[in-house]
Amino acid sequence: xxxxxxxxxxxxxxxxxxxxxxxxxxxxxxxxxxxxxxxxxxxxxxxxxxxxxxxxxxxxxxxxxxxxxxxxxxxxxxxxxxxxxxxxxxxxxxxxxxxxxxxxxxxxxxxxxxxxxxxxxxxxxxxxxxxxxxxxxxxxxxxxxxxxxxxxxxxxxxxxxxxxxxxxxxxxxxxxxxxxxxxxxxxxxxxxxxxxxxxxxxxxxxxxxxxxxxxxxxxxxxxxxxxxxxxxxxxxxxxxxxxxxxxxxxxxxxxxxxxxxxxxxxxxxxxxxxxxxxxxxxxxxxxxxxxxxxxxxxxxxxxxxxxxxxxxxxxxxxxxxxxxxxxxxxxxxxxxxxxxxxxxxxxxxxxxxxxxxxxxxxxxxxxxxxxxxxxxxxxxxxxxxxxxxxxxxxxxxxxxxxxxxxxxxxxxxxxxxxxxxxxxxxxxxxxxxxxxxxxxxxxxxxxxxxxxxxxxxxxxxxxxxxxxxxxxxxxxxxxxxxxxxxxxxxxxxxxxxxxxxxxxxxxxxxxxxxxxxxxxxxxxxxxxxxxxxxxxxxxxxxxxxxxxxxxxxxxxxxxxx
Amino acid sequence: xxxxxxxxxxxxxxxxxxxxxxxxxxxxxxxxxxxxxxxxxxxxxxxxxxxxxxxxxxxxxxxxxxxxxxxxxxxxxxxxxxxxxxxxxxxxxxxxxxxxxxxxxxxxxxxxxxxxxxxxxxxxxxxxxxxxxxxxxxxxxxxxxxxxxxxxxxxxxxxxxxxxxxxxxxxxxxxxxxxxxxxxxxxxxxxxxxxxxxxx
Numbered sequence: 001x002x003x004x005x006x007x008x009x010x011x012x013x014x015x016x017x018x019x020x021x022x023x024x025x026x027x028x029x030x031x032x033x034x035x036x037x038x039x040x041x042x043x044x045x046x047x048x049x050x051x052x053x054x055x056x057x058x059x060x061x062x063x064x065x066x067x068x069x070x071x072x073x074x075x076x077x078x079x080x081x082x083x084x085x086x087x088x089x090x091x092x093x094x095x096x097x098x099x100x101x102x103x104x105x106x107x108x109x110x111x112x113x114x115x116x117x118x119x120x121x122x123x124x125x126x127x128x129x130x131x132x133x134x135x136x137x138x139x140x141x142x143x144x145x146x147x148x149x150x151x152x153x154x155x156x157x158x159x160x161x162x163x164x165x166x167x168x169x170x171x172x173x174x175x176x177x178x179x180x181x182x183x184x185x186x187x188x189x190x191x192x193x194x195x196x197x198x199x200x201x202x203x204x205x206x207x208x209x210x211x212x213x214x215x216x217x218x219x220x221x222x223x224x225x226x227x228x229x230x231x232x233x234x235x236x237x238x239x240x241x242x243x244x245x246x247x248x249x250x251x252x253x254x255x256x257x258x259x260x261x262x263x264x265x266x267x268x269x270x271x272x273x274x275x276x277x278x279x280x281x282x283x284x285x286x287x288x289x290x291x292x293x294x295x296x297x298x299x300x301x302x303x304x305x306x307x308x309x310x311x312x313x314x315x316x317x318x319x320x321x322x323x324x325x326x327x328x329x330x331x332x333x334x335x336x337x338x339x340x341x342x343x344x345x346x347x348x349x350x351x352x353x354x355x356x357x358x359x360x361x362x363x364x365x366x367x368x369x370x371x372x373x374x375x376x377x378x379x380x381x382x383x384x385x386x387x388x389x390x391x392x393x394x395x396x397x398x399x400x401x402x403x404x405x406x407x408x409x410x411x412x413x414x415x416x417x418x419x420x421x422x423x424x425x426x427x428x429x430x431x432x433x434x435x436x437x438x439x440x441x442x443x444x445x446x447x448x449x450x451x452x453x454x455x456x457x458x459x460x461x462x463x464x465x466x467x468x469x470x471x472x473x474x475x476x477x478x479x480x481x482x483x484x485x486x487x488x489x490x491x492x493x494x495x496x497x498x499x500x501x502x503x504x505x506x507x508x509x510x511x512x513x514x515x516x517x518x519x520x521x522x523x524x525x526x527x528x529x530x531x532x533x534x535x536x537x538x539x540x541x542x543x544x545x546x547x548x549x550x551x552x553x554x555x556x557x558x559x560x561x
Numbered sequence: 562x563x564x565x566x567x568x569x570x571x572x573x574x575x576x577x578x579x580x581x582x583x584x585x586x587x588x589x590x591x592x593x594x595x596x597x598x599x600x601x602x603x604x605x606x607x608x609x610x611x612x613x614x615x616x617x618x619x620x621x622x623x624x625x626x627x628x629x630x631x632x633x634x635x636x637x638x639x640x641x642x643x644x645x646x647x648x649x650x651x652x653x654x655x656x657x658x659x660x661x662x663x664x665x666x667x668x669x670x671x672x673x674x675x676x677x678x679x680x681x682x683x684x685x686x687x688x689x690x691x692x693x694x695x696x697x698x699x700x701x702x703x704x705x706x707x708x709x710x711x712x713x714x715x716x717x718x719x720x721x722x723x724x725x726x727x728x729x730x731x732x733x734x735x736x737x738x739x740x741x742x743x744x745x746x747x748x749x750x751x752x753x754x755x756x757x758x759x760x761x
Contacts, residue, residue, distance in 0.1 A: 089686065094743035095712040097689055098610070101617040101653060101703045108700065109743040114711045155708075162708045482595070521595055528666065530684055553713045553741075555666070555684065 015476045015486035016514040017531055019090065019115050019137045019554055022075025026140075026549060027514050027533050029490030030433075030449060032466040034497075034507060036546025037140040037166035038075055039068055040195035042464050046451045047433055049338060049372035049393040051462050056399075057345045058316060060293050060307050063222050063247035063268055069194050069280065070349035070362060076169040076192065078211050080131055080184055083561040084525075085120040090554020092139050093532075111145070113138035113163040115554060123561040127178050131186070134159060136168035140547035144201055147413065148193065152203050153233025158191050167192045171209070182215040194280075197362060197401065198355045199415045199500055199545045202279045205229040220249040220266075230278050239276035245269070252295070265292035268348055281352035283363075287311065289347055301325060309347070313363075316342035330381045340370040345399055361419040368397035368422065383439050390432040398423040400461050403499045413545050414501055427457030446475035465496040467509075484518040500544040512537035525560035598631035599760040604734060606753020608645055611737075614747045618647035618659065625663070629757060635671040639681065640664075646692075655703045656693035663687045669720050681718035685738055686711060714740035714747075730757040 018024050025033040031045035042053045055071040064079070065072040092112035096103060119133030141148075141163050148164045149155050155162035159170050171188025190206040211224040223246040230239040249266035271286040291309030298304055306319035320338040327333055344363050353360040372393035379386045402421035406414045431453030439445035452469040459465050474488035490512050497505040516531040532553045539548045604627060609620045625643025632638040641664065648658045667683015691706040716739070722732035736751040 089711070091686075091711050091713055093713065093741045095710050096705055096744070097687065097710055097712050097740060097742045098614045098617040098647070098659070098747055099742045099745055100705045100710075101649060102613065103702060103744055105700060105702070107744055108702075111705050111710075112712070112743070114709070524596070530666075555686065555713075 015484070016474075016488055016516040016533070017529065017556070018533065019088075019139065019552075020075060020117065020135060021077040021079070022073055023137065027488075027490075027512070029470045029472050029492040029512075030451065031470070032464060032492075032495050034464070034495065034542035034546075035140060035549055036195060036543035037144070037193065038137045039073070039166040039193055040071075040543070040546070042543065044464070044466055046453050046467065046470060047374075047389065047391045047431055049340065049391075049429075050368075050370045050395050051398050051427060051455070051464065051466065052345055053464075057340075057342075058289075058309070058347060059318075060249070060264075060266070060291060062348070063220075063249060063266075067245070067270075067348060068192070069196070070346050072346070076135070076167045076190060078169075078171060078186055078188075078209075080175060080186075081119065081121050081133070083121045083123050083129065084558055085561070086118070086556065086558040088115065088117040088135075088554055088556045090115045090139075090531075090552060092142075092550040092552045094550065110142045110548070111163075112550060112552075113141055113165070114161070115139055115165075115552075116160060121561075124177060127176050128174065129177065130172075130174045131184075132170075132172035134170040136160060136165045136191075138163040138165040139550070139552055141165050143412075143541070143547040144193075144545070147409070148201055148203070150234040151201065151232050153231070157203065157205075159189070164193070165191075171211075173211075180216055183213065185212045186210070195545075196279065196353045196355070197360050197420075198353055198417065199413075200279075200355065201545070203231055205231075218250065220247075220251065222247045222249070230276075232277070235277075237277035239274065239278035241275075241278050242273040244271045252293075260297035262295045263292065264294075265290070267291075270348055277354075279354050280350040281354065283313070283351040287313075287348055289314075311347060314343040314347035315367075316340075316344070316347060318342075328379075331377065331379045333378075334376040336372075336374045336376075338370075338372040338374070341367055343367045355415065355417065358417050360417060364399070364420045364422055366397055366422060368395065368399060370395040370398075385437045387435045387437075388432065389434075390430075392430040393428070395427045396425070398427055398462070400463055401499045406502050415545075416500060418499075423458060423461045425458055427455060427462075429453055429455045443478050444476070446473070448473045460498055463497065463499050465498060467493045467495045469493045481522060482520045484520065485516070486518075487513065487515040489513050497544055505544045507542050508538070508540060510538055510540055527556070527558045527560075529556040529558075530554075531556075594631055594633045596630050600627075600629040600730065600757040601760060602627040602629060602730075602755050602757030604641075604643070604753045604755035606734070606751060609750045609752075610647075611748040611750050613745055614749065616650075617653075618649055621645045621647045623751065623753065625753075627755065627757070632668060637669055637679070637681075638667070639669065639683065640666050649703075653703065655695050655701070656691040656706075658692050659689050659706055660692055661687055661689045665716060667716065667718065669718060677722060679720040679722075681720060683716055683718070685714045685716050685740065687714070687740060712740050712742055714738055728759045730759075731755070732757075 025041040025043045026035045033043050035041040043055050044053050062072045091114040095112040115137040117135035121131040122129045158165050158168035168191040171186045173186030175184030187208050187210050190209050192204050194202045196202055206226045206228050209226045214221040226243040228241040247268040250264050252262035252264045268289040272282050288311050289309050293307035296304045301324045303322050308317040318340045322336040325333045351362055374391040376389045400421050400423050401418055403416045403418040405417045408414055433451035435449040437447040450471045470492040472490045476486045478484050493509045495507045513535045514533050518529040520527050534549055534551050539550050541548050605624045608623045610618055623643055623645035625641050628640045630638045643663050645661045646658055664686045665683055667681050669679040669681025671679050688711045690709050695704050695707045716736045719735045722730050724731040734753055734755055738749045740747040
């Protein structure tokens, strides 16, 4: 019975897959991860400096991600997949199906909604390949269905079905993957619901959306064009936006690659042309952003990293100094100090949201500064390791929101008016994370993590008051190279939204279980996976005006080429 | 009254599947066996609603196609796709019936104790849709089936091969299926006759 014992002790890793790239926030506990829908979530790992969502902060690698209003997101991902053919389908568990016919109106649960995906990327022929992908995740869309139906004027606002999913994407294209050069062109159509700072969901249809990329070890060029249609049938409003977006990025080039010094940089740009009722605005209809990054190994065990960017309106600098020591056998000890100064977390984001006759300003004056000290002690021996990571940080001028008024829509839905603002005082924090990992050969591993963080300061002015503690136990098995089992148990404490609801909106502490089972057929390159997420948990609303995090199941069949 | 959380615990059929799965651990496939035999088959029979679903729909015929493959020594994998049309009772006025497509993936195993019967289990997925257009947003009973509704579940299966020769198998399959619906789980009992042809 050792297996049963191990099941009870706990299991897993990051090996439990999610519906699609970028949805990991719906099943993580090692911080404050609150999901309203696949197209909007607050994500902050415990111990990250500052009180902002990580996806709200620009980084040099942001150009590989989607910009959704003022957040970078992996999703809906137009990243080209590895050569394979795959299909996925799933559902939030608890549709009524035949129970619907016999359940009186008062006892009817919220409708549960599915997901689907099908795609392929062909093997290369003389380095050329073709790809196509249709995917949408309807999960997290039941609560907003009624209101959004009025906005879209129909329930058929997606490639498939009538649940008004947060995104529904289809694209096709071709590419070239040579030894050093890689290029592709994709064209598609995408429905996407944006979550405004007002709390209103705004529908957009990109038709077409075109994306191209050229990659070389020394240069990466990215370009996209969206012809976006905004509409609100309830208000009889329509608007169009043409948007050009791109970047030229020079990663750490080989010329700069001395042993101890690396430097790279690039330019990001966006330009829009709006007509009619577009619910967001970009100041001057364009934004450029020039940036550089540098890694400098000052001594063998002392390194300095920095990235910085600027344009005529904003600037941002983030740097860190790290010292690594090996005081004992099998132990490493890292000391770090990190700074962030920025006039705006995301300088590429839209500047305004238009709400009826009001305008919400999405930038503010002055700048934020964040300073963090941290350490990481790791002791690793044979088949286990222990890691202890204490940290402390202080932030002044944290980005927040100055809510000036609320508008009630219905019992559970409120919109807000106001502007981006700063918390004009210091916020302090201290905490630590501990993780213990054990692995047995290459067929079993288990990892337990816990962490706590205390924040001092005027918390009532923070958009989100993060969780204070979490616990997770994860494990994976790979048996006879053909069966993989992964699961993870999570607990996280309470968090709060302070500024999106007339009363403080509490997200209760919760625990949940994720589980995944994969059958591999290595000779055939085939993988069958069944995954259950957020099982044995309360169904809770994690974001005001958002959707409930339900238990859901999905199955995947993938054949690699 | 049992709490929702407790009910989910007691009801969590996944836990049962999990334990069953690990009882199979010793027979986890090795590459020598996977796909060493394969069959395609057709199956037809009757499906009976069990428990509360009897109040919603009537029994029905079903048809399905099957792919079956050797997974381990005495364990086979199965993949099925099928269709059934469930008539609603005459007092239900919104629509006369519901189209249901289903897919299943699972394993069955020959235990010496119950030879020649094979015992199996697996996951099911059903896709349903009313055969008449209705207004989903009016939220009256049955209205959610206006568009595609799908749900997953699990099944237990007994497989009795009645006739076998080198290339063909004729037999009887019976399934007890639980679909993870709300506010209560739904159960169906399926029984049918199949014909399988060996591919290799």
